[in-house]
Amino acid sequence: xxxxxxxxxxxxxxxxxxxxxxxxxxxxxxxxxxxxxxxxxxxxxxxxxxxxxxxxxxxxxxxxxxxxxxxxxxxxxxxxxxxxxxxxxxxxxxxxxxxxxxxxxxxxxxxxxxxxxxxxxxxxxxxxxxxxxxxxxxxxxxxxxxxxxxxxxxxxxxxxxxxxxxxxxxxxxxxxxx
Amino acid sequence: xxxxxxxxxxxxxxxxxxxxxxxxxxxxxxxxxxxxxxxxxxxxxxxxxxxxxxxxxxxxxxxxxxxxxxxxxxxxxxxxxxxxxxxxxxxxxxxxxxxxxxxxxxxxxxxxxxxxxxxxxxxxxxxxxxxxxxxxxxxxxxxxxxxxxxxxxxxxxxxxxxxxxxxxxxxxxxxxxxxxxxxxxxxxxxxxxxxxxxxxxxxxxxxxxxxxxxxxxxxxxxxxxxxxxxxxxxxxxxxxxxxxxxxxxxxxxxxxxxxxxxxxxxxxxxxxxxxxxxxxxxxxxxxxxxxxxxxxxxxxxxxxxxxxxxxxxxxxxxxxxxxxxxxxxxxxxxxxxxxxxxxxxxxxxxxxxxxxxxxxxxxxxxxxxxxxxxxxxxxxxxxxxxxxxxxxxxxxxxxxxxxxxxxxxxxxxxxxxxxxxxxxxxxxxxxxxxxxxxxxxxxxxxxx
Numbered sequence: 034x035x036x037x038x039x040x041x042x043x044x045x046x047x048x049x050x051x052x053x054x055x056x057x058x059x060x061x062x063x064x065x066x067x068x069x070x071x072x073x074x075x076x077x078x079x080x081x082x083x084x085x086x087x088x089x090x091x092x093x094x095x096x097x098x099x100x101x102x103x104x105x106x107x108x109x110x111x112x113x114x115x116x117x118x119x120x121x122x123x124x125x126x127x128x129x130x131x132x133x134x135x136x137x138x139x140x141x142x143x144x145x146x147x148x149x150x151x152x153x154x155x156x157x158x159x160x161x162x163x164x165x166x167x168x169x170x171x172x173x174x175x176x177x178x179x180x181x182x183x184x185x186x187x188x189x190x191x192x193x194x195x196x197x198x199x200x201x202x203x204x205x206x207x208x209x210x211x
Numbered sequence: 212x213x214x215x216x217x218x219x220x221x222x223x224x225x226x227x228x229x230x231x232x233x234x235x236x237x238x239x240x241x242x243x244x245x246x247x248x249x250x251x252x253x254x255x256x257x258x259x260x261x262x263x264x265x266x267x268x269x270x271x272x273x274x275x276x277x278x279x280x281x282x283x284x285x286x287x288x289x290x291x292x293x294x295x296x297x298x299x300x301x302x303x304x305x306x307x308x309x310x311x312x313x314x315x316x317x318x319x320x321x322x323x324x325x326x327x328x329x330x331x332x333x334x335x336x337x338x339x340x341x342x343x344x345x346x347x348x349x350x351x352x353x354x355x356x357x358x359x360x361x362x363x364x365x366x367x368x369x370x371x372x373x374x375x376x377x378x379x380x381x382x383x384x385x386x387x388x389x390x391x392x393x394x395x396x397x398x399x400x401x402x403x404x405x406x407x408x409x410x411x412x413x414x415x416x417x418x419x420x421x422x423x424x425x426x427x428x429x430x431x432x433x434x435x436x437x438x439x440x441x442x443x444x445x446x447x448x449x450x451x452x453x454x455x456x457x458x459x460x461x462x463x464x465x466x467x468x469x470x471x472x473x474x475x476x477x478x479x480x481x482x483x484x485x486x487x488x489x490x491x492x493x494x495x496x497x498x499x500x501x502x503x504x505x506x507x508x509x510x511x512x513x514x515x516x517x518x519x520x521x522x523x524x525x526x527x528x529x530x531x532x533x534x535x536x537x538x539x540x541x542x543x544x545x546x547x548x549x550x551x552x553x554x555x556x557x558x559x560x561x562x563x564x565x566x567x568x569x570x571x572x573x574x575x576x577x578x579x580x581x582x583x584x585x586x587x588x589x590x591x592x593x594x595x596x597x598x599x600x601x602x603x604x605x606x607x608x609x610x611x612x613x614x615x616x617x618x619x620x621x622x623x624x625x626x627x628x629x630x631x632x633x634x635x636x637x638x639x640x641x642x643x644x645x646x647x648x649x650x651x652x653x654x655x656x657x658x659x
Contacts (some may be wrong), residue, residue: 068414073396074379105397112398112565113379115338132300132508133466133541135555169382169559170300171339174466174541175473184341 048094056080060098070101073109077116086117114168122157122164124202127181131170134178138192142178143167145192149199162203215443217476218431219424219462223311229346231353234314240359242434243318247325248367255326255433262432262440263458268294268385268422269507269536270615271524273455274429278327280409281417290413291329292394292420293320295336295343296378296385299507300559302539304462305423307474309336309343313350317373319426321359322433324371327419334375335390347375382563386614387420388412389565400567401614424462432459445480445523457523457535464539465491468498468547479535480526484518487542498544502631506536508556509619511626512549531629533622549631550638553623554582560620571617574605578624584656590639591649599628 049057059079063072076099080091087110096103110116128146130139143154150158150165157164173179176188180198187198222228222237234240246255260275281289293316297305308316324332336344351373354360362370376394383389388402391413412418432440440459447456457479466472469491477486483503487493494500502512505522511532513520520530528534543552561579566572578601581594602625605611606618627635640647 068395071394071396071414074393075377078377078379101396108398109396113381115378115380130555130559132504132552132555132559133472136467136541136543136547136552140551168339168380169563170298170302172297172303172306172337174301174303174464174539177466177472 044097048097051090051094052080052098053083056083057098060095063099069099073099073101073106074113077106077110081116086120088118120157122161124163124183125181126163126165127168127171128165129169129171129173129177129179129181130167131174131177133170133174137177139178141192142180142190142195145195146180149196163199215460215478217460218435219308219315219427219460220312220474220476222315223307228311229313229350231314231350231357234312239314240318240357242430243321243359244365246322246433247365247369250433252326252328255322258437259326259429259432262437263456264425264428264432264440265455265457265524266422267424267428267461267538269299269509269534271455271457271535274421274425277409277421278323278419280407281327281419282410285328285417287328288330288416289328290416290418291320291324291327291332292387292390292408292413292418293332293334293426294385294387294390294420294422295334295340296390297340297423297537298337298382298385299509299537299539301466301504301541302464302507302537303466304464304474304537304539306340306343307462308423308427309340310346313343313346314354315427315430316347316423317350317354317360319423319428319430320373321354321364321371323419323421323426323429325364325369326429329419330371332371332373333394333413334373335378335384335394336375337378337384338380344375344377351375381565382559383565383614383616386616389614390420391418398565400565401616403613428459443478445521445525448525451525454525457525461522461538463490463522464537465542466539467504467541468495468500468544469493469542470495477522480521480523482518483513483520483522483540486522486540487518491542494542494544496544498546500542501545501547502543502549502552504541504543504623505530505532506534506538506540508541508559509533509615509622510536511622512552512630513626514630515545531626533618548638549627549634550582550585553627553635554579554586556623557582557620560616564616564620568612568617570605570611571620574601574617575620577601578620580655584653585635585639585642587656588642589646589653589656590643591653592636592639592647593650594639595628595632595635598624602628 056079063069092106096106154167180187180190227233256278264274265271320332378384384393384399386401389399393399408418444458447454461479464474471492475490505527517530520526524535557579561575564571564575602621606621607615
């Protein structure tokens with residue numbers, strides 16, 4: 034009977050299970066890099082692409098497998114705006130609140146979106162269809178005001194177009210994508 | 212500037228400009244062939260230094276001088292970081308370059324890495340640019356196949372790896388040491404300098420950080436020569452020893468209330484008004500401009516009277532702005548309230564302050580709350596003095612923060628107060644007719 038208190042292999046097995054084979058394989062590739070800790074942001078991108086958000090279990094598992102302190106993983110995950118720590122809706126609405134969009138009426142679109150969806154920025158609709166976020170400048174100022182739904186860019190949006198755009202996604206009911 | 216020939220954007224409108232064959236057909240990578248193996252890295256640095264090229268990312272630091280700070284005879288590795296985290300609100304020229312002409316960017320990267328003897332180049336690409344990522348990845352693949360990248364470039368003993376690091380949305384990553392921290396997989400907290408990155412940067416090795424457009428300029432300096440580059444733009448002011456001149460072509464962005472927003476190339480020194488009228492086809496709806504942000508939100512505001520300001524590195528400074536910044540102008544028409552602009556600006560910087568230095572973290576947050584209170588109809592005239600005090604005390608220039616984010620937050624406040632105080636006072640009087648003159652402390656208003 035073993036008397037060792039080393040549970041490393043057990044912890045690693047659990048972490049692998051939490052993250053799934055795709056992310057685990059990515060992390061293993063990272064260890065070939067001369068600076069594996071530098072891959073933390075890339076790993077979190079992978080995890081979020083896989084699960085849609087970063088749950089506390091995911092963060093712990095990344096810390097274990099990438100061998101980075103858990104506090105550091107949590108710090109990075111909460112620092113960058115792109116990383117979500119709560120589940121998101123099926124469609125992600127990002128409204129650009131950069132200066133160029135703002136002066137061309139992004140605020141009115143923000144109000145209309147909030148009215149239509151019944152949620153404020155950072156929230157998800159009760160039916161899980163839409164998550165609304167305000168983003169900083171998207172670098173498409175020539176098309177201002179800009180609203181992104183998932184990967185689609187909607188340019189020169191007017192408040193009255195908002196219901197139609199939302200309807201489009203409800204109708205299509207596309208499968209979840211990042 | 213009738214005989215000005217655009218070089219940076221020469222390929223942008225060509226069909227399939229992002230492909231290697233199209234780039235090579237236009238003479239692409241010819242400069243690389245002429246330079247690598249035939250010019251020594253030291254000669255390249257000397258050429259770039261002689262051209263007096265200044266960084267296009269915002270600060271305008273002389274590029275050749277930055278390169279010359281690298282230690283000589285360092286055993287390596289030396290890193291080149293490409294700042295493609297174009298985050299300044301209103302700025303989008305780097306995106307145009309990376310999406311339409313990624314090989315030009317790549318050739319600039321390879322030449323600059325050769326000059327600085329860097330063995331790895333990291334492109335720090337902001338997350339919001341998926342098409343740029345796709346185009347750059349494809350370009351790197353094509354260039355490697357063709358022998359422009361990888362081991363023993365063009366049969367010489369020079370080797371270079373290019374890696375793309377995707378950001379995750381944080382404005383402060385555009386600060387060079389914040390960018391380095393982020394590539395190292397940490398929160399993008401800017402470092403205290405010195406040591407400067409040239410001495411101790413990425414993974415504690417000598418590092419150079421340059422903007423995408425700066426690196427693209429390097430290609431044309433080496434191709435067409437220093438004399439060509441210096442024939443474009445504005446020489447240094449004779450009575451200002453700190454002005455290094457503004458030579459070369461520059462990409463200018465135009466957005467906001469103009470008829471034709473977009474990205475245009477012109478010589479440095481073109482006036483702000485000419486930029487709007489010639490390229491933007493004037494202010495929309497036949498209105499007049501009330502104010503123009505000359506080069507990204509942090510640079511502050513030019514008033515209508517200052518539209519003859521030359522868009523070179525010194526011009527906006529003379530007009531009371533932070534500087535040329537990124538050269539991407541946002542136009543506000545005569546109907547647009549300055550208070551709304553100020554609120555948007557304060558909201559942005561309060562959100563993006565990394566939280567490391569108290570004056571910035573607290574200053575930007577309180578500036579936002581003051582704007583919110585004024586917009587909620589509870590503003591007082593003394594609030595403007597409070598805003599001015601915040602504007603004057605946060606940043607690298609007053610010496611209270613590590614990086615320039617707070618300076619960027621301060622300049623919109625300072626210029627709005629200096630140039631549009633009457634309008635701001637008027638809107639306070641109108642929205643709070645009972646209480647505008649009060650001076651006793653009032654409760655903060657905590658609404659988003």
